[in-house]
Amino acid sequence: MGKAEASSDRVAADLEEAIHEHRLAPGSKLNEDEVGAIYGVSRTVARAALQTLAHKRLVELRRNRGAFIARPSAREAREVFEARALLEPRTARSAAERMTEADLARLQAHIDEEHAAVADGRWGRALHLSGMFHIEIARIADQKTVAEFISQLIARSSLIIALYWQRRGALCESHAHHALIQAFRAQDGDLAEELMKNHLLDLVTSLDLRNLNSVPTSLREALTQ
Amino acid sequence: MGKAEASSDRVAADLEEAIHEHRLAPGSKLNEDEVGAIYGVSRTVARAALQTLAHKRLVELRRNRGAFIARPSAREAREVFEARALLEPRTARSAAERMTEADLARLQAHIDEEHAAVADGRWGRALHLSGMFHIEIARIADQKTVAEFISQLIARSSLIIALYWQRRGALCESHAHHALIQAFRAQDGDLAEELMKNHLLDLVTSLDLRNLNSVPTSLREALTQ
DNA sequence: GCACACAAGATTGTATACGAAATTGGATTG
DNA sequence: CAATCCAATTTCGTATACAATCTTGTGTGC
Known part of the structure; x- marks a missing residue:
């Protein structure tokens, strides 16, 4: 039931x-x-x-x-990615070690759909799928508890990206995801862990967390905080 | 306000x-x-x-x-402690590096109160304080996001202990906490990380996660699950 | 013209009411 | 006597109603 x-x-x-x-x-x-x-x-x-x-x-x-x-603060944004850095690389390693053909196919499908979304200009959808890629890895690692945390962090990352993303180099992500799949296919846990670590570092450095230039909401909201 | x-x-x-x-x-x-x-x-x-x-x-x-x-399953119990193993050692390192005198005093007070509770036979209270010790460390590390996850994991650990704790060696905890404080006082991040890692391993091995011998609830609950 | 006070409106916080689902107990029937 | 069915009770799921709070607009006094 x-x-x-x-x-x-x-x-x-x-x-x-x-x-x-x-x-x-x-x-x-x-x-x-x-x-x-x-x-x-x-x-x-x-x-x-x-x-x-x-x-x-x-x-x-x-x-x-x-x-x-x-509306996550720059500080909260950093904390979210630090938490992801603690959880996701090791999770990617676990996933690599348990990876099956079906899992690989599903991950590849995610990437393909993401590419299609990018091609159609559906950026929001592409971003969503990019996050789902990470969640899928956590699911494959077969650790529900950690997977839940990662899901939450990725959801918050979506808000962070909305606030702090700087446009330059928008397509770097899919490359990193491709490399990860290669590591998964080879069941190379060490490589997968390292790639995920670097991928997260890349993500953080592609954000502009220096100042509070991100106030797309009403003035009142910004001031009463 | x-x-x-x-x-x-x-x-x-x-x-x-x-x-x-x-x-x-x-x-x-x-x-x-x-x-x-x-x-x-x-x-x-x-x-x-x-x-x-x-x-x-x-x-x-x-x-x-x-x-x-x-009523966490044995599998969920393992997952909770695996998640703690990912988060807490590094958090202990960060805490060691930012530790102040006031923080040390607060941690010591926690241990003292825990000892007093044990002396009075208030085991539940002692267990609570033991968990609070870990949460306090996360707070000192000044990472709210990770601290929240750890808080949740410790709360779940309380349920896990209620279900799977085997009585032998009940007092080992306070020793580990004392050793951690020593590392904190020395601001030795490496040591703190290692001690926390071992402390969590000790905790897990003090649980009996082999079988489902833990059904303190009604029969109905056990069967409808 | 500006500041303050106050009233009207809007939105949330909480309680209550009603319908739906599940459990329980008893009656009926084989 | 056992099994099954059905009604009564309990408890949850959802909607609605009322109270409290905040926002907003207006008016008054200086």
Whole structure:
């Protein structure tokens, strides 16, 4: 028997995908009535969905003010990538050691779909798939607990990229993912760990975390923080 | 202005402390009406608190069945300690490098209070404080994101210990914590990392994760899972 | 014209009510 | 007597209603 997801889970999952695909910008207000109306549910379940996202740090709840898409600080951005650096390289090693043909095929499919999205100019979708690539690796490593943490960190990374990404060198990612697949195919754990480590370093250095030049939200939001 | 915590946060925090101190056993049913009555709040906020704990994997929600204190499987127990092994040693190193006198004093106070609790036979309290020692280290390392993950893992460890701890050698912990403080005092990052790594290995080996001999809950719970 | 106070509106926080699902207990039937 | 079916009870899932708080717009006094 399946797990019979609650309706609030469905709302939360849909909102989360919208965040991943950059259709919801950091700082956006999420009115409970509005969310409920969009998904045809009451405020009760809309509110539960927002609380779920708040626990994942994708949404910030302010008492008597409402729910807002999170706007990670530069410091938080660094912390997220430091946490990823602790978890993902070793996870990539584990994944390499347990990799099957089916897993490789699924990863390759991810990359292909990502390329297609890039070709179509669907940048949000491509970004989402790029994150899913990392999540898939964690899943293959067969460590649910770590995989969950990584999923959350990647979701937050999506917000960080929305805020701090500097355009230059947008396509470097897929190259790194290709190299990772090569290591996986060779079941070379050492190489996979090293490649993932460097990939994450590349990602961090492609961000501009120096100053707070990223305030795409209302002035009020920026000042009351 | 403070963060003005919601009332559901207070309920969740209190329930979590009860879990840490082993006053709530794994598998216990948490009736929404009952929880609400105990804390003098409506089912709405009791439910929100239970959802919060479910997100932390301390409570398991079963649709149309209710909320139960989580009962981690042996496999999940291994995963939790593997995740801790990825996060905590490096965090201990960072903490050692940033350690101040005030931090050392606070850690020492934790150990002292833990000893006092052990002397008084308050085992639950001692266990709680033992976990807090690890959380304090993560806080000192000044990495909120990682600290949050570690907090969650330690909370889950409390459930794991309730299920799988084998009594022999109950006091080994405080020794390891003392050794860690020595490393911190010397600001020896290498040593702190190594000590933490070994401490976690000791913890895992002090568990009996071989079989499912741990079913302190109702028969029904054990069979419907 | 500016600052402050106050009232109207909007939004969240919490409680309650109602419907749905599951469990439980007893009655019926073989 | 055992098995099964059905009703009664309990508990959860969701919607709605009311209260508290914050925002916003207006008016008054200086």
